[in-house]
Amino acid sequence: MNKFLKTLIPFDIAKGLAITGTHFAKVFLTANRRKVPLHVVSEYPEVPAKLQPRFRGRLTMLKDDAGEIKCVCCMACVKICPTQVISIEAGKKEGRKTKVPTRYDFEMERCIFCELCVESCGFDSIILNHQFELAVYNREDMSLSMDGQFQNMFGISPVAKFSVADEEK
Amino acid sequence: MPTPTLTQSLVIALLQAILVVVFIFVVVPLTLYAERKVLGYLQLRLGATRVAGSLTGLTGFINRNMWKLGKVPMLSYWRGIVMLVGDILKMILKEDILPTKADKFVFFIAPAISFCASVIVFAAISFVPGTLFTLPAWVPIIGGLPVSGAIGDVNVGLLWILGVASVGVYGIVLAGWASNSKYPLLGGLRSGAQIVSYEVPLTLSLLAPVVMSGSLQFGEISRGMAVGLPFWGIVPQFLGFFIYLTCGFAETNRLPFDMPEAENELVAGFHTEYSGMKFGFFYLAEYINMVVVAALASAFFLGGPWLMPFGLHGLLNPFFSAHLPALLVPFLCQPHAIFFVVKIIFLLFVYIWVRGTIPRYRYDQVMAIAWKYLIPLTLVNLLLAAAVRYCCAV
Numbered sequence: 001m002n003k004f005l006k007t008l009i010p011f012d013i014a015k016g017l018a019i020t021g022t023h024f025a026k027v028f029l030t031a032n033r034r035k036v037p038l039h040v041v042s043e044y045p046e047v048p049a050k051l052q053p054r055f056r057g058r059l060t061m062l063k064d065d066a067g068e069i070k071c072v073c074c075m076a077c078v079k080i081c082p083t084q085v086i087s088i089e090a091g092k093k094e095g096r097k098t099k100v101p102t103r104y105d106f107e108m109e110r111c112i113f114c115e116l117c118v119e120s121c122g123f124d125s126i127i128l129n130h131q132f133e134l135a136v137y138n139r140e141d142m143s144l145s146m147d148g149q150f151q152n153m154f155g156i157s158p159v160a161k162f163s164v165a166d167e168e169k
Numbered sequence: 170m171p172t173p174t175l176t177q178s179l180v181i182a183l184l185q186a187i188l189v190v191v192f193i194f195v196v197v198p199l200t201l202y203a204e205r206k207v208l209g210y211l212q213l214r215l216g217a218t219r220v221a222g223s224l225t226g227l228t229g230f231i232n233r234n235m236w237k238l239g240k241v242p243m244l245s246y247w248r249g250i251v252m253l254v255g256d257i258l259k260m261i262l263k264e265d266i267l268p269t270k271a272d273k274f275v276f277f278i279a280p281a282i283s284f285c286a287s288v289i290v291f292a293a294i295s296f297v298p299g300t301l302f303t304l305p306a307w308v309p310i311i312g313g314l315p316v317s318g319a320i321g322d323v324n325v326g327l328l329w330i331l332g333v334a335s336v337g338v339y340g341i342v343l344a345g346w347a348s349n350s351k352y353p354l355l356g357g358l359r360s361g362a363q364i365v366s367y368e369v370p371l372t373l374s375l376l377a378p379v380v381m382s383g384s385l386q387f388g389e390i391s392r393g394m395a396v397g398l399p400f401w402g403i404v405p406q407f408l409g410f411f412i413y414l415t416c417g418f419a420e421t422n423r424l425p426f427d428m429p430e431a432e433n434e435l436v437a438g439f440h441t442e443y444s445g446m447k448f449g450f451f452y453l454a455e456y457i458n459m460v461v462v463a464a465l466a467s468a469f470f471l472g473g474p475w476l477m478p479f480g481l482h483g484l485l486n487p488f489f490s491a492h493l494p495a496l497l498v499p500f501l502c503q504p505h506a507i508f509f510v511v512k513i514i515f516l517l518f519v520y521i522w523v524r525g526t527i528p529r530y531r532y533d534q535v536m537a538i539a540w541k542y543l544i545p546l547t548l549v550n551l552l553l554a555a556a557v558r559y560c561c562a563v
Contacts, residue, residue, distance in 0.1 A: 007542065016526040020211040024522070027210040040213045 049132075056113045057131045059086075059106050061146070061153040062124070069146075070125030072098040077117035077126065083110045086117060101146065104153055108134065108142040131156045140164040173314050180311050185320045189291045196513075197456045198253045204521050205252065211525035217249030260452070265445035268348060275347035280443065280450035283340025287457040289333050293326035294464050295319030295388045296506045297475060318506070319388065326387035327379065331372055334420070334461065337454065338364045341439050344451070348442035356438030359428045359532065364420060366539040371416035373547035377409045377554035378402075378469040391468045395476050398561065402472040405557040409550045410470040412543055414519070417462035419535070421455060423520060425527040426535055459520055460513060467512035475504035 026038045042049055051057075062070050073090035091102035115128055134157060136142060141163055144153050150162040173181065202217075209216025267273065297318030306312045323329060338361055345357015379385060382393020394402040403410050419426040435441075440451045530538070 008546075013527060017522060020522060020526045023213050024207065024210045027213060027215070038213070039210075039215050041215055043215070043218065 051130050055130050056115050056128045058129055058134060058157060060127055060129045061104060062127060069100060070123055071101050072123055073101050074122065076120040076122065080116045080120040082114065083112055085111045104146050106144045106153060108144060129156060133159050138163050138165040177311050177314060181314060181316055182320055185316060193457055196460055197453055198257060200456050200517055201256050202252050207518065207521045208525050217252050260446055260449035263445045265447060268442050270349045272347040275343050279340045279344035279347055280447045283337050283454040284450040286333055286337035286340065287454045287461065290330050290461050292320045293323060293329045293387050295322045296509055298388055298504055322386060322388045325385050327375060327385045335368055345439040350442055352436045353439050353441045356435045360422060360439055363428050363535060366536060367416045367419040370412060370539060370543035370547045371420060373551060374409045374413040374416065377406055377550055380554045381558050394469055395472050403470050406470050408546065412547055412550060413466055413470065421458040421462055424524040425529050427529060428532055428535055459517060463513045463516035466516055467509065471512050475509055
């Protein structure tokens, strides 16, 4: 009898309609208007994508407060890198006890963004930043180094605004 | 008022037919667009927000150039409103494929049957009681004549609507047969069985308004359900309304009853082999059927198509006619087609709402609902209607 009544009077359908109706009202009234959207999808190209804190983007070198490069050329990242995309040339600098890199090359083409280099680094001198829009038109733009005015290991990549190939002309 | 001659009345009928076609071709793309957006909102998405800039076409051209300038192409992005045109253009421009082993004539005629059957139904639906508008005197042939709100509000209007609407099944079954392929055949057969089964409770639930108003004429039933009762039409016909709506979903092959188009079992059902504008006609027919079902529901159950809901007209009219500006009086104080259209739009929203909420039933469940539950319920409802008719005799 109970089952018969349940079949006859569709409470569950009413409940479902109430849920979706609330969703509709919420999203309809707040779409394009609120800072914190109620819809779950992102509007990526127009609105910058939200990333989790542990997102692994491009490899970046850090400098300390005095503007000195933190890296001391211990080669831990070079040794642990599974695809061998990092190559470092160590050098000396006046007034600094530790070594300082004269060359720090990073081949992004082969990088698998595993973050092993960052974990192995004992001096917190490299991080993976939050940049994920890394597509380029020329292969050369994938090779990053310490020098380079626009495209270097310190800032974020100037995607689609600068290319090494353009500079050479 | 002069009596129109035969030629004049034919020309007026043609004019009305053109108006109906215009109405259809305005409503259908809007419904398509609304379906995308509303379905998105129901599921906490945003629906269509842009027209994809393909490599060809105007939007693609504009999008690419704006991206090159470093700007977000807002023109084609504005809440996907370009979809209104995009859908129709896509259907017209796509290649029309004819399967080699298909029965060519039947393959060609099936979408036409489906489409015509759904459009012809509009002949008996009256948008306004009496005159829609009077033509100005300078119009040749038909100047100064009134154009009525219905093409032909015939005495057997409901019979006409139900009869012609069920001809649409032929289109679906023939399409399934003529494609000469397994999936369309199965889809067509399922659809045929489903629609024939649901025709029974649909007709029985529409019989209740007929009993209560004592007529088969569309305008007369609407009038009976609107002003012939001491309360709003849905109150005594609550059960009937929901049975009718359920059967309407099944009749128009919408979710949760879209058996003929069950994607995971039957590819695309009866129109698997169709493409281009032939497929477009099936698509159009489905959406026009939705409008027809919504129109009937608003006419027979929601208290007359041309009046405000909840019987507000009777309550508000003394207030309105005294205080409103004269411009608004004919819109808000008299029966008007606007309320009809608003009710249709609301019911179309309910269609999409239900589609976004309830998953599809199994085939045997669909049949069980029709034969084991809906038909007995409609008979109970019919008794109820007869009782109401007996108690408050019009």
